[in-house]
Amino acid sequence: MEKTRKNIHRNGPVLILENIYKIYELGKTKVVAINGVSLKVKKGDFISIMGPSGSGKTTLLNLMGALDTPTKGKVYLNGYDLENLDDSKLTKFRRNKIGFIFQFFNLIPVLSCYENVELPLIIAGLNKKERMNQVDEILKKVELERYKEHKPNELSGGQQQRVAIARALVNKPSIVLADEITGDLDSHTGDMIMDYLISLNKSENQTIITVTHDINIAKKTNTIYQIQDGRLSKTIRT
Amino acid sequence: MSQKTLEFKLAFRTLLKHPMRSFFTLLSIILGVALFFSVNIAIDSLEKSLYDNLDPSELGDVEQWIYLFRGVLMALAGISLIICVIIIKNLMEMSREHQMYEIGLLRTLGMSKFSIFLLFLFQIVILTVLGLILGLILGYFTSNLFFGPLKTVLSAFLSLETDFNVKLTISSYTYSLSIIAGVIVPLIFGMIPAYKASKTNILSALRPYLRSRGEKIKQWSISILKLSFSVSIIILSIILINLSYSGLLGFTDSPTLESNLAIIFLFIGGTIIISGCIILGGTILPILTKGVSYILSPILLKMRKICQKNITRNLRRSRNTFFIISMALALLIMIRIIFSSINAGILPGARMRLGGDIHLGYQWHYDQTRIPMNTSLYLNQLEGIKDVCEVKNTIGKKSLCDGFGLDSNEEFILYVINTTAYVNIHKKNSIYNYEGNLNFDKFIHKLDEDRTILLQKELANYLEKSIGDEVNIQTNSWAFPSLNTNLSIVGLIDILPGIFHSYFVGNEHEMEYSGIISWNTYFNLTGSDIDETTSYFWVGCVDSLKANDIRNRSYNLYQNLGGIWATADFENEWAYRTVNDEISFISEIVNLILIIIVSILYMAMIISVFGMISSMIMNVIQRGNEIGVFRAIGTSKLQILKLISGEILIIGFTSIMVGIFCGILGGYSLSNVPFIPYVPFIFTINWYNILIISLVLLSLTILGSIIPSIKANKLAIITNIRKRGI
Numbered sequence: 001m002e003k004t005r006k007n008i009h010r011n012g013p014v015l016i017l018e019n020i021y022k023i024y025e026l027g028k029t030k031v032v033a034i035n036g037v038s039l040k041v042k043k044g045d046f047i048s049i050m051g052p053s054g055s056g057k058t059t060l061l062n063l064m065g066a067l068d069t070p071t072k073g074k075v076y077l078n079g080y081d082l083e084n085l086d087d088s089k090l091t092k093f094r095r096n097k098i099g100f101i102f103q104f105f106n107l108i109p110v111l112s113c114y115e116n117v118e119l120p121l122i123i124a125g126l127n128k129k130e131r132m133n134q135v136d137e138i139l140k141k142v143e144l145e146r147y148k149e150h151k152p153n154e155l156s157g158g159q160q161q162r163v164a165i166a167r168a169l170v171n172k173p174s175i176v177l178a179d180e181i182t183g184d185l186d187s188h189t190g191d192m193i194m195d196y197l198i199s200l201n202k203s204e205n206q207t208i209i210t211v212t213h214d215i216n217i218a219k220k221t222n223t224i225y226q227i228q229d230g231r232l233s234k235t236i237r238t
Numbered sequence: 239m240s241q242k243t244l245e246f247k248l249a250f251r252t253l254l255k256h257p258m259r260s261f262f263t264l265l266s267i268i269l270g271v272a273l274f275f276s277v278n279i280a281i282d283s284l285e286k287s288l289y290d291n292l293d294p295s296e297l298g299d300v301e302q303w304i305y306l307f308r309g310v311l312m313a314l315a316g317i318s319l320i321i322c323v324i325i326i327k328n329l330m331e332m333s334r335e336h337q338m339y340e341i342g343l344l345r346t347l348g349m350s351k352f353s354i355f356l357l358f359l360f361q362i363v364i365l366t367v368l369g370l371i372l373g374l375i376l377g378y379f380t381s382n383l384f385f386g387p388l389k390t391v392l393s394a395f396l397s398l399e400t401d402f403n404v405k406l407t408i409s410s411y412t413y414s415l416s417i418i419a420g421v422i423v424p425l426i427f428g429m430i431p432a433y434k435a436s437k438t439n440i441l442s443a444l445r446p447y448l449r450s451r452g453e454k455i456k457q458w459s460i461s462i463l464k465l466s467f468s469v470s471i472i473i474l475s476i477i478l479i480n481l482s483y484s485g486l487l488g489f490t491d492s493p494t495l496e497s498n499l500a501i502i503f504l505f506i507g508g509t510i511i512i513s514g515c516i517i518l519g520g521t522i523l524p525i526l527t528k529g530v531s532y533i534l535s536p537i538l539l540k541m542r543k544i545c546q547k548n549i550t551r552n553l554r555r556s557r558n559t560f561f562i563i564s565m566a567l568a569l570l571i572m573i574r575i576i577f578s579s580i581n582a583g584i585l586p587g588a589r590m591r592l593g594g595d596i597h598l599g600y601q602w603h604y605d606q607t608r609i610p611m612n613t614s615l616y617l618n619q620l621e622g623i624k625d626v627c628e629v630k631n632t633i634g635k636k637s638l639c640d641g642f643g644l645d646s647n648e649e650f651i652l653y654v655i656n657t658t659a660y661v662n663i664h665k666k667n668s669i670y671n672y673e674g675n676l677n678f679d680k681f682i683h684k685l686d687e688d689r690t691i692l693l694q695k696e697l698a699n700y701l702e703k704s705i706g707d708e709v710n711i712q713t714n715s716w717a718f719p720s721l722n723t724n725l726s727i728v729g730l731i732d733i734l735p736g737i738f739h740s741y742f743v744g745n746e747h748e749m750e751y752s753g754i755i756s757w758n759t760y761f762n763l764t765g766s767d768i769d770e771t772t773s774y775f776w777v778g779c780v781d782s783l784k785a786n787d788i789r790n791r792s793y794n795l796y797q798n799l800g801g802i803w804a805t806a807d808f809e810n811e812w813a814y815r816t817v818n819d820e821i822s823f824i825s826e827i828v829n830l831i832l833i834i835i836v837s838i839l840y841m842a843m844i845i846s847v848f849g850m851i852s853s854m855i856m857n858v859i860q861r862g863n864e865i866g867v868f869r870a871i872g873t874s875k876l877q878i879l880k881l882i883s884g885e886i887l888i889i890g891f892t893s894i895m896v897g898i899f900c901g902i903l904g905g906y907s908l909s910n911v912p913f914i915p916y917v918p919f920i921f922t923i924n925w926y927n928i929l930i931i932s933l934v935l936l937s938l939t940i941l942g943s944i945i946p947s948i949k950a951n952k953l954a955i956i957t958n959i960r961k962r963g964i
Binding site: 062065067068087088091092094095096100102106108109110111119120122123124167 | 244247248251252254255339340343344345346347348349350351353440441444
């Protein structure tokens with residue numbers, strides 16, 4: 001399996017979705033959140049998935065990030081078939097290969113800015129020196145060195161989101177998944193955050209997938225996919 | 239910083255971030271440990287002081303009494319500890335719910351399930367260690383509160399005449415047991431929410447509104463499991479109670495290791511049956527609250543449906559409140575019932591031992607051969623006397639019933655009674671038990687038939703005789719005429735008032751049984767008449783509690799009659815024994831035990847009130863988002879208050895009903911425990927007491943919810959809405 005994985009990783013896409021379905025049951029109603037989606041994401045891609053509320057954007061992101069399993073279909077990340085991984089392997093996978101950024105920042109309120117960013121590195125088992133170097137480096141990139149001792153409630157919305165981005169990137173993930181990251185920010189701060197992601201994509205060749213319902217945000221990415229009723233129906237090259 | 243340090247740091251900071259929740263959890267542990275420790279210190283100190291200050295000959299079976307006291311008090315303190323840990327578990331559950339999003343987030347960032355488990359476990363470990371230290375200190379200083387009452391009760395049970403001072407002593411056993419109980423019990427209960435937190439599904443933590451079919455099935459499975467579990471423990475506790483009763487069969491007036499264990503297991507059985515019923519109630523809580531909401535609909539009006547839906551929607555939160563209220567109430571009611579039932583049995587018990595309201599004459603004394611039977615004629619003329627029953631019996635181990643009484647370990651005593659007077663005295667307010675369905679009047683009057691006898695059931699079984707058979711009676715006592723005659727058995731008795739050997743169960747080595755005949759049969763057999771002397775009189779009073787006054791007047795009568803009456807040895811305590819003497823002695827002991835046990839349970843109640851109020855406060859705080867949304871859509875502050883108090887009213891009312899039911903069930907299941915030797919247990923429910931306790935609990939619950947909801951109402955709508963809703 002290891003051999004197959006490496007081959008796929010070297011030559012193929014970072015992420016492959018093969019005809020996936022996700023069906024939820026809300027009370028007595030069955031909701032088809034994802035309806036036969038197939039997608040290939042290559043290293044260095046900056047993709048946005050657009051769609052109205054309830055179209056299945058976040059569900060798709062959760063499936064990509066190994067937070068959820070599809071009802072049907074296959075998800076390959078870095079060559080691994082996620083279906084074949086048990087919970088502990090999936091945990092390690094999320095820890096090392098995926099970076100998440102959420103709409104509401106989702107920082108741990110009891111930890112400082114520095115500690116929030118440091119968190120994934122502690123979980124990954126890095127020593128103090130390595131952690132300090134990496135955290136300082138990433139905080140510098142997001143221009144938050146001055147605020148590293150501040151608690152999340154002492155930061156503005158834009159600053160909190162930058163901390164969240166720093167936390168997602170600090171362990172150098174293969175792919176960054178961003179869920180409506182500008183949704184809770186004003187347009188100016190939203191633009192700044194997006195510009196930062198673009199520069200990151202260009203300079204680090206970082207693979208980023210973001211979901212949004214804002215066309216202006218989507219236009220800043222390399223590829224836009226539209227999702228409607230769980231189907232990826234249209235692809236627009238920008 | 240290693241990962242373990244991270245979890246510890248997160249746990250510690252979470253505790254600091256939620257000071258109210260941490261404070262109440264800590265308080266619960268402190269109180270639980272303090273109570274457990276102080277009760278054990280009190281017993282240790284008492285035991286040591288007894289051995290140090292008293293002569294071993296005076297102590298008798300002190301060891302067994304100490305075991306019994308320790309066992310029962312520890313069972314009660316254990317109950318308090320369990321209530322504490324239920325509160326701890328509830329608060330930890332709330333913490334888990336409150337941190338649900340964080341759990342999802344940490345899992346998303348790659349934290350393992352075990353790390354999440356540790357994060358929660360460290361919270362409880364920190365609180366447990368702190369609570370244990372503070373609890374031990376508090377317990378040390380409060381232990382002397384138990385010294386006085388325990389000393390008095392133990393002295394009464396052991397009939398100690400020497401006074402002694404209680405010196406504070408703590409055994410290593412008490413230290414180790416308290417530390418083990420104080421650490422292990424909260425940790426085990428704290429581990430449940432920690433385990434649940436570790437099992438949290440990431441998506442349901444991040445997006446709780448999505449629920450898959452699997453989760454629904456899982457919830458149903460858990461409900462079925464809980465239902466089966468509660469039914470199983472109810473059945474188990476019934477078996478335990480029955481087994482414990484069988485261990486009490488030999489209990490007479492002093493405890494043995496077997497009877498101690500049996501009583502302790504009975505308490506445990508009673509607690510388990512209550513817990514089982516409450517878990518069952520919790521499982522079917524949506525159905526129960528729906529029924530109660532209909533009952534309360536005249537008060538709740540339009541709010542009924544919303545309140546009921548909120549309860550069902552937040553079932554875990556509702557269950558937590560339900561468990562705390564119903565558990566505390568049920569335990570308190572159970573103990574109250576036990577004591578009101580003991581109290582109800584004190585007077586009949588005293589009458590059973592004395593044979594009436596006054597026992598006039600001698601029990602085992604030569605003077606009884608000198609008192610003329612016709613004294614009853616004079617006594618009957620005294621005001622306040624209902625009737626006087628003349629009684630004569632054989633003394634010494636020389637009387638035989640079909641040969642029974644020959645062996646040194648056998649004793650047969652024949653009683654002669656005035657059937658009419660006996661029935662008059664004992665028709666009401668007495669305890670009796672015999673074979674057959676005849677009423678008491680008819681049963682006793684069967685003796686009016688010539689040459690008949692009522693025989694103790696065990697003796698009849700031993701002799702393999704039944705009703706209608708004849709038994710040969712031989713008497714050869716210095717206090718009783720010699721007889722050798724056959725008498726026909728007309729009834730089999732189990733317990734009859736005054737018939738000492740009918741309620742006194744001897745040990746297996748000494749068989750002591752009795753038979754009863756009427757004066758009519760006696761006169762026919764002996765040829766004597768009313769001039770006969772008699773052993774003693776059983777006097778029935780119009781008002782039992784005025785027996786002391788009648789005793790004084792009958793004493794004066796004896797003095798006035800002169801002769802043998804005036805010179806008899808009245809210093810003997812059995813010469814003038816009344817129900818007042820018996821009641822004051824027993825009541826004193828019962829009241830002291832009641833003070834000790836109820837004070838322990840009230841502490842448990844205080845703990846649960848703390849828990850309840852803290853749960854309510856936490857509930858309302860966690861509902862900030864919900865309150866904000868309600869206010870945003872135009873709900874008035876008053877309506878919000880009505881909504882929350884209506885919800886609490888339904889849960890409180892349901893909990894109280896279930897608590898009362900379980901308490902009565904618990905009290906009933908312990909209805910035959912011989913808590914006080916020879917005091918029968920007459921199952922009595924003091925509804926007034928129950929009503930007061932229930933109202934106090936209900937008021938506290940509502941108060942506990944209204945204060946924080948007023949606080950939440952005062953918050954700006956936007957602030958509330960921005961709170962993350964779980």
